[in-house]
Amino acid sequence: MLIPKSQKDLGVIIEFKKVGLFNKMALHAAAEIALQQIEDKKYAQELLDREVERILYLAIVFEGKNVLLLPRFRD
Numbered sequence: 001m002l003i004p005k006s007q008k009d010l011g012v013i014i015e016f017k018k019v020g021l022f023n024k025m026a027l028h029a030a031a032e033i034a035l036q037q038i039e040d041k042k043y044a045q046e047l048l049d050r051e052v053e054r055i056l057y058l059a060i061v062f063e064g065k066n067v068l069l070l071p072r073f074r075d
Contacts, residue, residue: 001043004052011052013043019063027061031070034059044074 002012015034019025025033038044038057047055055074060067 001046003047003050007051008053011044011047011050011055012058013038013047013055014058014060015043017059017061019061027063027066027068028070030061031059031068034061035070035072 001014002010004011015038017030017034019027019030035057038059044055044057057072057074059070059072061070
């Protein structure tokens with residue numbers, strides 16, 4: 001989590017996922033799960049408590065050397 005110094009600056013929550021040999025999930029599906037996990041586990045609550053106005057959720061998914069970044073702004 002990146003907590004901004006000012007409430008008007010962007011706060012960022014990052015969730016990492018690894019898709020491996022035993023987990024045959026597609027990168028995009030794993031990224032969607034990562035973004036859903038951010039919402040379900042209320043990772044943004046600390047930023048909301050600090051009255052941060054703009055929050056970016058960022059899913060970073062790895063499969064070997066392949067990487068997918070999926071950003072989404074909090075509604």
